[in-house]
Amino acid sequence: MIYPINASDKLGFSEIKEFIKAKCLSEPGKEMVEKVQPQARFDQIDRFLRQTSEFKSIIQFDAALPVDHMYPIKPLAEKARVEGAFLLEEEFHRVLLSLRTVFAIIRYFNEREGQYPNLTLLFEHLPIEKSIVRSIEQIIDDKGKMKGNASRLLLALTQEILKAEQEARKRIDSIYKTAQGNGWTADGSLTIRDGRLCIPILAENKRKLKGLIHDESATGQTAYIEPEEVFHLNNKIRDLEFERRREVIRILISLTDELRPHIPLLFSYHGLLSKLDFVRAKALFAIDIEAEMPELSKDAEINLINARHPLLYLNSKKDGPTIVPLNIKIDDVQRVIVVSGPNAGGKSVCMKTVGLLQIMLQSGILIPAEATSKIGVFKQIFADIGDDQSIESDLSTYSAHLSKMKHFTEFANGKTLILIDEFGTGTDPLFGGPIAEAVLEVLNKQQIRGVVTTHYSNLKGFASNTEGLENASMLFDNVAMKPLYILQIGKPGSSYAFEIAQKIGLKKEIIHLAKQKIGTQQKKVDTLLVDLERDKKDVYDTKVAINKREKELERLNAEVQDLQQYLEENKRVILKEAKEEAKHILKTANKLIENTIADIKTVQADKEKTKDIRQQFESVTQQLTKQKVVAKPQVVQDAAVDNSVLEVGDWVRINDSNTEAQVLELAKNNVILAMGDLRTVQKRANVTKLRSKDAKKAAKKSTGAFSADSVSSFNPELDVRGMRTEDAIQKLEQVLDRAVMIGYPSLKIIHGKGDGILRKFIRDYLRKYSQVSRYEDEHPDRGGDGITYAYL
Incomplete structure (x- = not known):
């Protein structure tokens, strides 16, 4: 589908795969990424893209998918398939953890039935065989070790070994104390030699203690003796341990036999975990490059809107230059885009962006472009990029280009996307230009789609006068003498050779001499292209300014409308409150008048008393008329x-x-x-x-x-060794609360081993604390179950 084979690497697809592999949790997932290739089936591509898009939605908007343990099951299942073979304890533990993950994933999607239809297809009709998990859980504990009660014989042997070890220790301690009392021992305590516990005896006393001499000191003054009584006890222990090991192997063989009928199902579970890991990695990468799922078309067409080269975009996120988005359309009318313009102006990046995004999309990977983009499916992708000269094949640079052109013209059709960089270069321009034009004419007749970059004027002219070909140029600011990296469809662009040479500082007489050496007609064409570029730049700047002004006017208009609405609402509120206040005043005034008349009648129109009543009436009337309707203060600026x-x-x-x-x-x-x-x-x-x-x-x-001092001063390590349980829990609660407030991800709790009581209470508390997602032991080399890590 892709020609030549290394074309996808030259476009940057191998680097894309490396980024995705880094997101995988398992080796099988990485292997799937390594094998991914562009597909040509529409329904397959659509399903792969939708699966990635759905997983992206899970990561961004839903609860986390339970993918804590994704051990590869397939190699373990293949080992168990062989009659007589058996899995070890740690291997059964990995199978157990992986199966728990599989069942948790299936339950996760069953709870969201219909929400992620394309991801559900990965495990459709896949049963949850809990009997496998139950069988393993009866034998293997959560630390990957065989349970002591896995069988009655194992339990009896374990207890017998423990009893014999205690007896041996008791006997050697007694003999050691006796030897010490007799003055036979050397300085030091009991020590291990050849895996046996021995007593250090002075050389001159070694005949006084019956037993086996396992070692001597470097000076020969101390002999390390295992007493005879203890020697026989230790041999008995060794025999019991061998017997226990035989019982362990018997149990593992039995458990493997139980597992063997389910081998095909285990392969299916392995496939589910691998595919989910693969899709998850693609979704995480899509989030990194802000990728979307475009509209997929069955026609051979490309309409990229605000597309970005993913590798350049990732570099730009690390304080790099801002990426200028690409807008390009390839359809039945403009099948081939002939891009010209200045050196280092972005022509090759434009072409590589189109090619890389097309390969990514047909490989089921979301692309960094607007979701409104529309992309079709191509049966073939041909590319001629860079220098493929070969001493072994006796190919020069131009011969390598021509061999590709031969393949293109023989096998290209209407479902082929062709990408050619610096078309026609590598030989004398006098002959390279016409050959390139002839090849382009043949390819155009074959209805191919593609992007071609060139500096040749004859190709620009040919594209202007040929149906199906469309000129395009990368804009260049010829005042500031710098490229703008904006693709403009419709007109060819100048190479700005003289302008760039002048900016670099090439002597004026050299530039003048060069201008005289080129043809007059060519000089006029190039000058015309430069003037056209300048006009296009002015038009573009004017268009940007107008759009900016229109947006500003729209914003101001929206603010004015919001303000008018606010004023209208306030006006209604003020009028309503004023009417209510007026009603209140009128009601109060009527009541006052009635009371005044009643008072005058009561005093029987006494002159002095009537005068006092009149003064009271006027005083109350003045107070009522002074009252104003006061609206609640509101901040106008918040109206919008x-x-x-x-x-x-x-x-x-x-x-x-x-x-x-x-x-x-x-x-x-x-x-x-x-x-x-x-x-x-x-x-x-x-x-x-x-x-x-x-x-x-x-x-x-x-x-x-x-x-940031409050965060930097926070210590995520808590040492509660030696504390009472209540004090330890209280201290833990304080540190946990602070960690949650500042958003710290994890805590290290040092509680020691001892009898395990403090560890038990701390873990019981963590289990009840809703903000704690999980907890686990420290690595055995760094403290083991004496330290607990809590993850928030």
């Missing part, structure tokens, strides 16, 4: 702020406490906010989004108030 469009990272003000905070997560009607190290949950209605100016102030204030 819409809380319904809150996003993660926005700054808001909590209405109840007038406190500023930053949005961490959005969940239906609630928002999770961060105030420095603290976290809080508020209703959306109880927060007001800050404008950009106020948000910057809040962010600056937050940075000053909550520095």
Whole structure:
């Protein structure tokens, strides 16, 4: 499908695979990445892309998929398939962990039935055979060791060995004390020699103690003797251990025999884990390059919108230059795009971006382009990139190019995508140009699709006058003398050879002499192209400025409309409150008049008393007329702020406490906010989004108030050795709470081994603590079960 074989490597596909392999958790997953190749079947490509897109949604928006243990089951199943062979304890443990992962994954998708239909196809009709897990769990413990009660005989042998070891230790301790009392022993205590516990005896006393001499000191003054009584006991222990080992092997053989009928199912489980690991790695890579799933077409067409070269994009994320997106369309009308323009202007990157994204898409990998992009499926991808000269094959650079052109013209068709870099170079331009034009004419008649880069003027002219070919150029700022990396369809571009030479500092007389040596017609064409580029640049800059102005006007218009709506709402509120206040005043006034009349009647129109009543009436009337309708103060600038469009990272003000905070997560009607190290949950209605100016102030204030010192001063290692259980749990609770507040990922809890009581209480507490996702022992070389790691 791809010609030549190394074309995909030259386009950068091997590097893409290396990035994806780095995301895999298992070797089988990496092997699948290594084998991935572009496909030509539409339904297969569509399924692979949708699986990756669905896994990407799981990673970004759903609960984590349980993929803690993804050991390769296939080699273990192949070993177990052989009659008479048996799996070791640690191998059964790996099978057990992998099967638990498989069953957890199947349950995960069963709980989300219909939500991820394409991923569900990976394990459709795959049963959960719990009998395998139960059989292994009866024999193997969670540490990968055989349980002491795996069989009655094993339990009896284990107890007998323990009893014999205790007896041997008791006897040697007694003999050692007697030898010490008699003054026979050398300095030091009991020691191990040849795997046996021995007593250090002075050389002159070694005949006084019956036993086997295992070793002597370098000076010969000390002999290491195993007492005769203990020697026989240790031999008995050794015999019991051999018998126990035989019983262990018998149990493992029996368990392997039980597993053997399920070998085909184990292969299916292995395939599921490998495929999920593979799809997961593709999804993680898609997130890294901000990839989307475009619209897939059955026609041979390409319409890339805001596409980016994935490798350049990854480099740009590491403080590199900003990537200029590519927009290019290849269809029935413009089948071949002939790209010209200045050196180092981005022609080759444009062509390689098209080729690499096409290979990625047909390999089931999401591409860094808008989801509105539309890409078809090609049966063949031919590429001529770089120098393929070969001494062994007696090929020069140009011969290598011509051999590829021969293959292209013989096998290309309407379902072929052809990519040619620097078309026609490698030989005398006087002959290379016409040959390239002839090849392009033949390929065009075969209805191929493709991208061709060139500096040859005859190819630019041929593309302008030929149906199916379309000129394009990479824009160049001939004032600042730098490329813009923007593809412009419709017109050819100048190579800007003289302008670039002048900028580099080549002598003027050399440039002038060179201009005289080229033909007058060619000089006019090149000058015309330069002027055309300048005009295009002016038009482009004007278009950008107009678009910017239109967006600004749209924003201002939206703000004005929001403000008008706010004023209208306020106006209605003020009028309503004014009417209510007027009703209240009128009601109060009527009541006052009625009371005044009643008072006058009561005093029977007494002159002095009536005068006092009149003064009281006027005083109350003045107070009522002074009252004004006061609307609740509202901040006009917040009118245009819409809380319904809150996003993660926005700054808001909590209405109840007038406190500023930053949005961490959005969940239906609630928002999770961060105030420095603290976290809080508020209703959306109880927060007001800050404008950009106020948000910057809040962010600056937050940075000053909550520095990184609080995080850097936090110690994730907690030592509770020697503490009482209550004190240890209290200390652990404080450290856990602080770790959750600052978002720390894990804690190291040193509790020691001892009788294991403190370890048990600590783990019981961690199990109840909802923020702890899991916990595990330290590596045996660094403390083992005396240290617990808790992951948040």
